[in-house]
Amino acid sequence: DAGVIQSPRHEVTEMGQEVTLRCKPISGHNSLFWYRQTMMRGLELLIYFNNNVPIDDSGMPEDRFSAKMPNASFSTLKIQPSEPRDSAVYFCASSFSGGGRSTDTQYFGPGTRLTVL
Amino acid sequence: RKEVEQDPGPFNVPEGATVAFNCTYSNSASQSFFWYRQDCRKEPKLLMSVYSSGNEDGRFTAQLNRASQYISLLIRDSKLSDSATYLCVVTMIYGGSQGNLIFGKGTKLSVKP
Numbered sequence: 258d259a260g261v262i263q264s265p266r267h268e269v270t271e272m273g274q275e276v277t278l279r280c281k282p283i284s285g286h287n288s289l290f291w292y293r294q295t296m297m298r299g300l301e302l303l304i305y306f307n308n309n310v311p312i313d314d315s316g317m318p319e320d321r322f323s324a325k326m327p328n329a330s331f332s333t334l335k336i337q338p339s340e341p342r343d344s345a346v347y348f349c350a351s352s353f354s355g356g357g358r359s360t361d362t363q364y365f366g367p368g369t370r371l372t373v374l
Numbered sequence: 375r376k377e378v379e380q381d382p383g384p385f386n387v388p389e390g391a392t393v394a395f396n397c398t399y400s401n402s403a404s405q406s407f408f409w410y411r412q413d414c415r416k417e418p419k420l421l422m423s424v425y426s427s428g429n430e431d432g433r434f435t436a437q438l439n440r441a442s443q444y445i446s447l448l449i450r451d452s453k454l455s456d457s458a459t460y461l462c463v464v465t466m467i468y469g470g471s472q473g474n475l476i477f478g479k480g481t482k483l484s485v486k487p
Contacts, residue, residue, distance in 0.1 A: 290475075299477055299478070299479035299480065300418065300461070300477040300479075301477075302474050302475065302476075305474065313474060348417055348418075362420050363420070363475060365417035365418050365419065366417060367416070367417055368417055
């Protein structure tokens with residue numbers, strides 16, 4: 258079975274450019290999460306969607322960041338304009354939430370390693 | 375105070391050793407607890423959930439102390455392949471579904487021959 262798919266795997270761009278990261282969750286999962294990981298701050302949740310609806314975007318750093326989930330099988334995270342401090346690994350994860358279960362395992366994609374010069 | 379705190383390590387141990395990692399969390403409303411494992415330049419993967427009664431999975435034992443807001447992971451008979459970063463994770467439940475995962479920064483383990 259395919260896991261969470263992210264693209265691109267690596268992105269190098271110049272400051273000021275727009276960056277779009279893509280994620281395809283595991284089929285059947287109804288929750289999708291975007292995380293950012295840096296050495297300094299560790300793994301931080303940026304935003305998560307449930308049934309394609311953004312539930313909590315309090316982790317989104319600022320207005321330069323936006324995320325969409327137009328359907329159950331696709332999500333994007335966009336940074337416009339990008340800055341060097343956005344350099345990090347961005348992970349997408351998905352899970353099936355609901356049904357009264359108390360634990361919903363999140364499955365992570367391989368990540369996108371972003372470098373902003 | 376950080377929500378989830380871990381000793382960053384690194385823990386350098388010989389093969390066959392027993393090693394223990396600790397983690398504390400600040401939010402007493404936290405309801406679910408996990409250990410994730412992350413290999414170098416890879417994504418985090420669920421290692422095991424942590425239950426109030428404690429639970430064991432082969433060489434791995436996880437314990438939870440809600441009163442002290444403390445979670446532990448014990449690895450017995452460590453293998454070279456156990457070398458990784460171990461992330462402590464807590465979450466709360468909203469409406470019967472899992473909420474946000476809050477990750478610690480991880481503890482790095484290096485098992486030497």
